[in-house]
Structures are given as C-alpha cells and as structure tokens.
Amino acid sequence: MPFISGFLEVACSPGSMLILTNAWKSLTRSLGRNLLLFLIVACIAGAASVALAIKSSASEAEESGRESLTITATIGLDRQKLMEDATSQTNTTDTAEGRPNFQGVFSSYPDLTLDELKTYAAKDSVQDFLYSGSISVDTTGDIEPVSTQSATSTGDSTASTDTSTDQFDPVNGFPGGSGGSGGNFGSGGPVSFGGRSMGDLQVTGYGSESAMTGFVSGTQSIVSGAMIDLMRADNECLISDEFAAYNSLSVGDTVTVANPAALEETYTVTIAGIYHDDQASAQSDGGMIFSTSQDSANRLIVSYPTLQSISDESQAQATTTTDQMGQEISTGLVATISSTYVFASPENYDTFTTQVREDGLGEAYSVTSTDLDSYQASLVPLNNLVSFANTLLLVVLGVGGVVLVAIAMLTIRERKYEVGVLTAIGISKPKVALQLVVEMFLVVVFGLVAGLGIGAAASVPVADHLLESQVAAQIAQEESVETNFGRPGGGIAASQGMPSMGGGGFSNVFGQNAVSYLDQINATLDWNVILHMAGIGLGLALVASLVSIVFVMRYEPLSILANRS
C-alpha cells in the first residue's frame, strides 16, 4: 500500500507542521461549516454514549445481579410429566373410569428420603442444604390451638361441636357430615390431607439454623428462654408467644401432643424458649386457614432429631388398615420433608442439575428453582431497554455515518479549488489529504468530547426514565392479562406470594417468588463507554476522511484551476 506508506511518511515529516497549521487555520476560518459538523458529531456521540451507557450499565446490573443471586432449588416429583406419561399409556390400557389411575402412578414414586436428598447435597455445586420436617399432631388436656374463630375446636376431636349442615365452616372444615374428628376436614375420623391426618398443631423439626428462615430473616425471634439444640433429640421445643399466652405456658412447662390418628399415642416436649413471629397474626387474619395447624402460632419448633425420634416411635407403634380403595393406611406419624438446595450462582445450579441426573435421579423427579425463573423474569424490562439501546445505537451510527459522509462529500467538492491551489503550489496530494483528515479528526474529537458531556449529563435520567417506562409497560401488560382472566389487579398482587400450604421450601428468605423487576441501573459513563465512543469516533472520522482522501487523490490541480479560470 504505497499510499498508506506515503501518508505515514508525510505524517512523520517536517511538513507535518504545515499540515497541522493549515488544518487549524482552515478549522478556525470556516467556522460555520465546522460548527455544523461539530454539532452533528456531538449529537451522534451524545445519543451513542447514552445508548452505550445503557447497554454497559444494564450488562453490569445483570452481571452483579447474577453474582449476588442466591439460587434455591428443590427436588420433587414431576407430577405433570408423570400425568402426561400416564395419559399416553392410557390409550392402550384404559381404566374402567376412562382415565388413568394417577394415584397409583404417583404412589409408585415415593418421596425422596432425607438421606437421598443429603446425598445430592454433598455435591460441590451446593452451597447449603436446608431441610426441615413437619408432622401434624393434636393437642391434649387443657392445651388448645390458637384460633381467632368463634367456634374453636378442642384438642379432643370428639369434643368439637357436631355440625350436620352442608355449609362450609372455615374452622371445622369442609361440609360432609358430622362428628368430625379434629374439628377440621371431613367426618368420622381424622382429617386426611394427602393421606395423612391433620391435627391442631404442627411440629416442625429443623436440621440447621440456616433452615429456620423466619429467624434468619428476622421475622421471628426468641423473646423468652433459649434456642434449642438442633443437633440433639432432647424433646425440647420452641413455641410462639401467642400460643404461650393462649395457654398460659412458660419456659420449662411441657406440652403433650397426640397422634391425630391414634389419640392414645402421646408425646411430651419441654418448652425451652418462646419466640415472637411478626407475621403470625397477619397470616392468620388474612388467609383462608383450613386447620389451626396451618396457623404459624400453632407451630412447635423442635430439632430434626427430636422430630425423627417422635416419628420413629410412632412408626413403631403404628397399626395399618386398608381403605376401600385397597390402599394401606398407617397410623404412624410420618414427617413431611421440606428441603431446599442453595447455590452460589446460576452456573452452580446448572451443574447441580446435571450432576444429580448423572447420579441416577429418575426422570420422574425434577429439579426446580423458582427464584432463578423470577430473576430472569425480572430482567424483561431491562432486556427490552437494552434492545432499545441497541436499535438506537444502530440507527444513530447508521444515519450519523451517512450524514457525515454526505457532508464530507459536499465539503470536499466545495474545497476542490483549495485542493487545486495547494497541489499547484507544490503541496503533495497525501499532505493535502492528510490535512483534510486532520481537520475531520479535530472536529470529531471536539464533537466527541461534547457528545460525551451530553451523554454524561443525559444518560442517567434518560436510562431511568426509559427503564421506568419499560417496567410500567410490563406491569400494565401483566395487569391487562390478569384483568382478562377476571382477576383485576391480580398480576402483581398474586405474585407477591400467597401463604403456601405444605412444605413450601425456603424461598421467602432468599427472595419471594414474585417478579420484582430490576428497575434501577446506574447508566453513568465509564471508561468502557468512553473507549467505545473513541472507537466509534475514530470509525466515523475514518469513514468521512476516506471520502476526502479518495476525492483528493482523484483531483488534478490543472483541471481544477483550468475549470476555475
């Protein structure tokens, strides 16, 4: 490329001062033209720097969000998949009712045991493993569960008020008969919920303090007594201050509970501490509670070994009967395990899902993480904003580039005479072209600096405004969908979390399942953006300069000056 080497030679020659001097004079003496060029470059640079700042900050926000994100996941039976499999098999083996025997299918896949869950928890990818177990028990003696309802069931189910109406009673359970045992669901015996009896109280055993999410998050705190030892099966428990006050209990007292399916089977635990739960009253007031055991005030917290010993003892005394469907029902108390795996990053979660499959976790079980899904959903407005910024950047650079080239072409045609004069008096074409390039670069540099100033001032408010609009649009869209489904305003309210029934995991401490949109980014100009802008400016100046160079190299001084004459 002799032309480039000629250019470099010229740039490094003593004549470079001539080029710089001429360029500066040309810039200062043709203010109108250069001011126009400067404004165009400044506008392009301003818009581009805002777009780049948005992209950069969005990327940073997403990255830092991912880094600080603690992923929780659970392993559970993939009922949907099993039902789909069962439905596909039913085509050939229809049951009498014309639908698959889902119950039978589900029962063939038992819940994973704690030992199995712990085996998976030993993986390197797992940061923490939280587990708890819970059993439902009945009260005995003078102890009563906390209830705000007027008709309170007693611990002894037979003592509850018989109702023979078919109206729904939120306390006494679904209609269906009289003589309901436990004062809850159904009639004629212990309320069965998922094949297990529902009592008045819930005994929850925790395997570690980190699993006690209420205490970790601060909604629960010890107000009297001491924390129990979670490693020992010492039959000590924590009770809520509401339960304690309701039954005039204090630290050191004992609480005797009974197996709802076998009331003669009792267990006694000693109160080691009393805790306050900020959310207990709110939950019991607002939600629809089918059983008093669902009220967090009626929860006895024990160590998991204590719970395990109660369960083991109950299993040892259990009797087994067969129901009408032919299924065996045991009176033994079985702990419902609730477990959650905690991961430091989404990558670890991905690794974990692969590892557990390699270790033989069947296809009937699935690993799910609601907070990862929530996090990804929370990025929707941000991703929309980045998409907008990308479009803005492309349009600005495309249009800006075309405008710059057009101006460069007009300018060089206007300066054809000047080129002719300079070459006629012996300034070589590479020098003349370099002078025009220097002028263009100077204008672009000034425009770039001004544009960066504009970008620095505008990027934060513009980005905030745009992101706010995106979030508002996303929320409006969800509300619209909810309204269409007859749930006015339900979109966000629903995502704020209903009290979960059953196990539920520990997601509330690591972020609720609700989609909380990422609505703050710090779209300031950083070095990354400035370097990008410098590159863009260099590119624009090169494109515009190329036009000048091509024209200058084509011009012949004699023809220019002859035409002029």
Next chain:
Amino acid sequence: MSILELNDVSYSYDGLKCVLTDLTWGFEESRLYAVTGRSGAGKTTLLSLLAGLTNPTGGAVLFNGHDLATLDRYRYRSHDVGVVFQSFNLLPHLTAVENVELGMRASGKRIDHRRDHAMALLDKVGLDESLATRRVLKLSGGEQQRVAIARALSYDPKVILADEPTGNLDLATQNDIVSMLGDLADEGKCVIVVTHSPEVVDCVDEVYRLKAEAVKPKKTRRRNQTAIEGSSGQPSDVES
C-alpha cells in the same frame, strides 16, 4: 545554458486537440521572457507545462537538463518555480500575508522570520500592513495580483512564471510590476511572462510567440532583445 528547455514539446488534450506542436525553446537565468499569442494559442498550456502542472504528450520539458516528467514535480513546483496564476489562486480564507507564508511553508525551505519576510515582500509589491493582514477576498483584483506575485517570490525560486501578471493592474502599477520582474531577472532569475500586453512585451529580453509572426518590439528594455517564433497546434494560429 538554459535552466528550462522545451525539447520538441507537443501537447494535445485527450489525444485529439493538438494545442502545441514541436516547440523547442530555451530559457536562461538572468533573462526576462515574454510568451505571447492569441487567445487559445496555448499560452496557459505552455505555462502549465513549464510549471510542471502537466506533462507534454510529446517531447520533454527539461529543468537543469532533467526531464520534468522524471522529477518530483511537487518539489519542483514548491521549490524551484514560482507561478503567478492568471486567476491568482490564493486561498480565500487566509489573509494576504498568510497566503505568502503558505508558499514559504510549502517549499520546505528554511526561512527565518517568515512573517517579517512575507510582510517585506508584500510591501515590495505595494501592499501595506493593513492590506497584508486582510483576507484576500476583501482585496481588489490588483491587490490579489500583488499577493500572488509576492507568494511566487516568497521562497526564492530560480524560475518565475507569470500568467498575465499585469492583467488586472493600472498602467502605473503595471510598470512597477514589469520593473520588478526585470529586477528579478537582474538578480539572476529566469522570468517568463505570458502576456497579451504590448507594454510588457516591449520591456522583455526575449519574446516567444505562439504564432509565426515577426516581432518588432517598439522599445526594448535590453539591447539584445530577440523574437522567437513557435507554433501552436492550431493551424489558423500558425504562421510560418
């Protein structure tokens, strides 16, 4: 020995329209030459060839015995030859003195106190300081003509080419300019003037005509004035 020679030079535009045919002329230092001819005879084309702005289509233009076509013609134009164009060819966004300085810088020659030198040159051609610091667009045609002359002289070239240097000047100034060109020739430069002006023709050492007309100067600046005829490529202009 001729510093500048036309050696059997021909020139045609686009290979068709023959403007100059087989010119063989020589130009020496310390002499003032006039090139005359009717309009369209090829005077400006001849000046362009001598200025190295273009190459002949036939023959060669020699500078100090070297074919200009083989030399760096940018260096030749900026260093060895000063050209006063008919339309001045000044840069309008610069002042008069800056135009003169531009010529100095373009030559690459080391010239101390450029501004002072440029001002002195402008003063020499009759432009005072107030005119020298004006943009050339604000100067009259005659003043621009002087600026162009000053620029051509600014880097002390060996050859001065001037295309109608007195075309825009009043008679008094014309005489000044001719006198100045004569002085330059006396200083050892080769001065070639393309002109229609009989007054200028009368004052030169030698006249080259692009027509085969006999030339008899009415008055001579030098005793040994001669007239040399050349032919243009246009048959109507050729006088043999």
